[in-house]
Amino acid sequence: MSIFPTNPGPGSGSEPPYSPPPAPPFTPPSAPPSAPPPGAPAYYAPSPPYYPPAPPAAPARGGLGWKFVTLFAVVVAALIAANVYLYLQLDKVKKDLTVANDTAQSRLDKLEEAASVSTRSNRRTVEELRDQLERARRQASLAAGQAKDEALKKVDETRAALVAAQEQQKQQLSSDISKVKESADTQFTQVGNEVTSVKTDVASTKSELEKTVADLKRATGEIDGHSVLIATNGKELAALQALGERNYIQFTIQKAKQPQKVGEIGILLKKTDPKKNRYTIELTADDKTTEKKDRGVNEPLQFMTAKAKQPYELVVNDVKKDTIVGYLSVPKVLNTRN
Secondary structure: OOOOOOOOOOOOOOOOOOOOOOOOOOOOOOOOOOOOOOOOOOOOOOOOOOOOOOOOOOOOOOOHHHHHHHHHHHHHHHHHHHHHHHHHHHHHHHHHHHHHHHHHHHHHHHHHHHHHHHHHHHHHHHHHHHHHHHHHHHHHHHOOOHHHHHHHHHHHHHHHHHHHHHHHHHHHHOOOHHHHHHHHHHHHHHHHHHHHHHHHHHHHHHHHHHHHHHOOEEEEOOOOOOEEEEOOOHHHHHHHHHHOOEEEEEEEEEOOOOOEEEOOEEEEEEEEEOOOOEEEEEEEEOOEEEEEEEEEOOOOEEEOOOOOOOOEEEEEEEEEOOEEEEEEEEEOOOOOOO
């Protein structure tokens, strides 16, 4: 839509249509002279009469100039109002952005603080778990039977005493160097004596273990015909476990209608004879059941499974009324037989 006004048609607006001014009254010319003036040539003709020009048309009331000024003033006022409105809106948006920035910064600070606390907590947790894992790994790698555990525990205590003595020396160093040196020498001597004592205990335990292993009863296996070591009591079974050649599972089986699980083997006690130390059982392995009838105490029962190339060994150490007590020897390496 154009900002310039259009000329209204006749009768279309409040402005009256333009009408030309009235013509001046007609004045008849004076009569021509009846004869030319004296001395005029024969061909003389009189000049035509003079008519004054028509006056210029008067401009229409309320013309284009006045309308354009009015429209320009309205447009300027609208622009000023729009600018004021936009300024107010911009000021409001700035204030809202300032509040939003402050809120976001506050939340960000809280999140950073929470993240920092969580990170420190997680780091402490990871360090604690790492320390626990390292301790467990050391204990697992150094554990080789109850006697060896006791010896290693003694060594750890001695090492802890040595560390404590060293820390004590560092604390006393600033006050009295000579006194710390004498105390350190004394403590080192005591620690050396304790280490020597521990070494003696370890050597004695190792010697006792070797003697116990040497005293173990040997029996001939049913399957491979080789001589196998048999444990007849808890001490001998601990010695076998310390050797680390096989895994051992102790059991106590009572007479029942359903077989009892020992590892992956099912054992069903059928009959016992405590006076003769004899028993009869059914072994279930790889979904196959085999009866071992009228077997004796400390007699190794060998049988094969699909999970190992070496035979399993079952030994009963004690026969009671409707109860047998013994252990199951399982090979260390379990794999599928070819």
